[in-house]
Amino acid sequence: MKINNLFQRNIYKISLATYVLLYPTISFAVTYTCNPGEICNPISASTLNEFIKAILEGAIKIGIPIIALAIIYSGFLFVKAQGNEKELETAKKAILYTLIGAALLLGAWALAQLVSETVLAL
Secondary structure, eight states, X not given: OHHHHHHHHTHHHHHHHHHHHHHHHHHTOOOOOOOTTOXXXXXXXXXXXXXXXXXXXXXXXXXXXXXXXXXHHHHHHHHHHTTOHHHHHHHHHHHHHHHHHHHHHHHHHHHHHHHHHHHHHO
């Protein structure tokens, strides 16, 4: 009885979690056709340069919105602090770490672009 009651109370959570986990798998499913005995390349990149570029572009696409949300969160921490020294210190650390993360993300992308262009120029 308890398990059935627990299942009934959480049916919406279970169905939402199932939908969230399975929908991307189904909607982004791609079939690759290969010749028999051949290994398929599911990545569109054919060189290491293109592969690294694709990974960094994906990281940028995911990282920029996260950085924007972290900056907004840090702003809320500053507003919430209202002069309290301990909370102001927490807000300062949050904005500092956010900016360091943004610099690392953009720096990695810029460095990869630089190396890629240099290698391609050779």
